[in-house]
Structures are given as C-alpha cells and as structure tokens.
Amino acid sequence: MSNQIVPIVPRLNATALSTVAPTALTGMTLGEIAVNTASGRLYLQGNSAAPVDVTAGSVQLTQLTTTSTANGVVQLDGSGKISTAQIPVLSTSQIPGLTQSAVAGGIPQLDGSGYIALAQLPPSVIGQLHYKGAWTVNTSPVIASGGVVGGGTAATGDYYVCANTATVGTPIDGKTSFIAGDVLAFNGTTWDKINGATSEVISVNNVSPVNGNVTLAPNNIGALATSQLGALNGVASLNGAGVLTSSQLPVATTAQLGAISVGANLAITAGGVLSAIQGTYTLPAATTSQLGGIKVGAGLAIDGSGLLSIGTITGGTY
Numbered sequence: 001m002s003n004q005i006v007p008i009v010p011r012l013n014a015t016a017l018s019t020v021a022p023t024a025l026t027g028m029t030l031g032e033i034a035v036n037t038a039s040g041r042l043y044l045q046g047n048s049a050a051p052v053d054v055t056a057g058s059v060q061l062t063q064l065t066t067t068s069t070a071n072g073v074v075q076l077d078g079s080g081k082i083s084t085a086q087i088p089v090l091s092t093s094q095i096p097g098l099t100q101s102a103v104a105g106g107i108p109q110l111d112g113s114g115y116i117a118l119a120q121l122p123p124s125v126i127g128q129l130h131y132k133g134a135w136t137v138n139t140s141p142v143i144a145s146g147g148v149v150g151g152g153t154a155a156t157g158d159y160y161v162c163a164n165t166a167t168v169g170t171p172i173d174g175k176t177s178f179i180a181g182d183v184l185a186f187n188g189t190t191w192d193k194i195n196g197a198t199s200e201v202i203s204v205n206n207v208s209p210v211n212g213n214v215t216l217a218p219n220n221i222g223a224l225a226t227s228q229l230g231a232l233n234g235v236a237s238l239n240g241a242g243v244l245t246s247s248q249l250p251v252a253t254t255a256q257l258g259a260i261s262v263g264a265n266l267a268i269t270a271g272g273v274l275s276a277i278q279g280t281y282t283l284p285a286a287t288t289s290q291l292g293g294i295k296v297g298a299g300l301a302i303d304g305s306g307l308l309s310i311g312t313i314t315g316g317t318y
Contacts, residue, residue, distance in 0.1 A: 128157050129185060135160035137178050138168055145173045147186045159185035161196065177208060 032045045033054075043051040064075040066083045077083055092098050092109060099106040102119045111117055132154075135143065141150040143160070162182040168175075173190040183194035204214045205221060218225045228234035236248045252258035268274045286292035296302045301311040 129159050130155070130157045132158050132160050134163040135184060136163050137166040143172055143184065143191070144170070146190065147188075149186075154186040156186060156188035159183050159194075 030045055030047065034043045034045075034051065035041070036043070041053055041055045044054050045051045065072040066075050066077050066086070068083075068085045074082055074086055095107065097103075097105065097107045098109045100109045100111060100117045100120070102117075108116045108120045132149075135141065141160075143149050147154045149158070149160075160183070162178045162180050162184065165179045167177050172184070173192075175184075175191065175193045178184070178193070179195075181196040183196045185192050185194060204216060207214055207216055207220055224235055229237040230248060236244055239245050246259055250256060250258035252260045262268050262274065265277045265279065266274060267277055284290060284292040286294045296308065299311050300308060302308045
C-alpha cells in the first residue's frame with residue numbers, strides 16, 4: 001500500500017482565516033492533496049494518519065513585505081536593497097565586545113563627544129611618549145640614526161633616559177654629546193634630544209659642551225690670545241706698574257707722534273710737563289769769521305724790535 005501510485009485529488013479547506021490542517025477524519029485518502037485558501041498552505045495525505053504540511057518551512061508570498069511588519073519576510077525594494085524601515089536600531093548592549101576601555105579584542109565605543117577614548121589609541125597615534133628604560137651611552141642599548149635601537153627599530157614616542165655623560169663617535173641624527181639625565185626620544189623619523197639634566201650648560205657663546213665642559217678660546221669671547229701681547233700686529237702690554245714700556249712706543253719725528261728723550265737744558269716733571277732749564281749764556285763778540293754780538297756804532301740806529309738801520313749822516317765822503 002505504501003508503494004502504490006495514487007492519483008492526486010485536490011480538496012479545499014476554505015475555512016476563513018484557518019490554518020488548521022485537514023485530518024483523516026475529513027475523508028482524505030492516500031495521495032490526496034488539500035489546500036487551505038485562507039493560509040495558502042498545501043497538505044498531502046501520506047501513509048501516516050494525519051496529512052503532511054508540504055509548505056512547512058517555506059516562505060509564503062503573503063509573508064513578503066518591504067515594511068516593518070511583525071513576523072513578515074524581508075522583500076527587497078526596487079533597488080534590490082532591504083528597506084531601512086526593516087533594519088533595527090541596535091543598542092550598545094546588543095553589540096558584543098563594545099567597550100570604552102583598553103580591552104584586547106574589544107570594539108571601541110565612542111564617548112559622549114563622539115570620539116574614541118584615548119585609552120584605546122596606541123601611543124604612535126597620539127604622539128604619547130613611552131618610556132623604554134635607561135640608556136648607557138655607547139653601550140646599551142645600541143642606538144643609531146633613524147630610530148635604530150638594538151636589533152630593531154623604535155616606535156614613535158619611544159624614549160630613553162641617559163644614564164651617563166659621554167660623547168658618541170658616530171652622531172645620532174646630528175647629536176654627539178649627552179649628559180646624564182638627557183632624554184632621547186624617537187619622533188617617527190629621527191631621534192630628538194631633550195635636555196633633561198637638572199643643572200646643565202647648553203652652550204656658551206655658541207660653543208657646546210663636551211662631556212659637560214665648555215672650553216672657550218679667546219676669540220669666542222672677543223678677546224686676544226696672550227701670544228699677541230707685545231707682538232707685531234698684536235696689542236701693547238703693560239708692565240708691572242701698569243704702564244706701557246718705552247720699547248713699545250714709536251720715536252717722535254716731525255711727521256709722527258711718539259716718544260722723546262729729554263736732552264740737555266730740558267726738564268720734565270712727573271706729570272709730563274717739559275720745560276727748559278734757565279741758565280747764564282754769554283754771547284760771543286762777532287768777528288769776520290764768527291757770528292756773535294755787535295754794538296751799534298756811529299751812523300747806525302736800532303729800534304726796540306732789533307731793527308738795524310743807517311742813521312742820519314752829516315758831512316763826509318761816500
């Protein structure tokens with residue numbers, strides 16, 4: 001009986017709004033099918049006592065909808081998309097792993113201002129400094145230009161604090177001198193040096209310290225070297241009394257100011273006043289071979305200014 005071929009004879013169960021399946025009591029025989037016109041369900045009478053709902057688990061056209069209908073089935077709109085009315089609004093409690101804390105594997109939740117919490121951002125994003133430990137300059141770890149540290153590369157924000165004062169042989173992004181307490185931080189491209197010593201001289205007249213010490217040359221402070229004292233093209237030096245020595249003065253000439261020596265019949269005071277020494281001078285009498293003094297004789301006259309002239313002559317032969 002279970003293997004025989006039975007013709008399908010349809011029956012109707014049009015009870016209004018009924019979803020009840022027809023039963024064997026309705027007189028359905030093996031192989032008959034029945035349709036409930038109210039629900040659209042199709043039933044088949046098999047070997048079992050009750051008919052089987054062959055539409056169970058399938059979608060009925062009456063269930064398709066593009067609106068927000070309870071127990072309906074989503075129907076795509078004319079653009080082939082689900083209607084926004086059928087997409088539920090999720091609450092934060094419906095999203096697993098949502099958090100504002102730094103939880104591994106979690107999902108960042110925006111704060112009240114619509115931003116991700118700073119605790120969930122890595123240091124490389126926000127430029128935060130990340131202490132990596134003490135750095136023994138030239139020893140451990142080995143640091144080089146471009147973020148090289150040890151056998152790898154530093155992350156942006158990584159920094160080390162110098163544990164000693166030393167100078168590196170190969171500059172680290174242009175830096176050579178480090179003092180204990182200085183900070184060396186990586187900016188993502190190069191190392192930056194931050195002077196961190198509690199008491200530190202950065203430079204004196206643009207001269208940087210070496211191992212903490214600043215060595216100045218005379219030209220760094222606008223001074224002359226001691227080797228230039230008393231030297232050619234140098235500067236004059238003072239003696240123990242705080243005055244110039246005569247050897248450093250030029251000799252005075254008619255064309256040049258300079259030093260003079262006080263000769264005979266001259267005197268000079270401690271204040272530098274030069275004067276002639278008063279004395280007795282005997283003027284020799286003039287002769288045909290020697291200049292000297294003369295007396296005004298007859299026929300001559302001399303005035304108060306020393307002008308000699310011929311006087312009035314009376315008689316005689318000329």
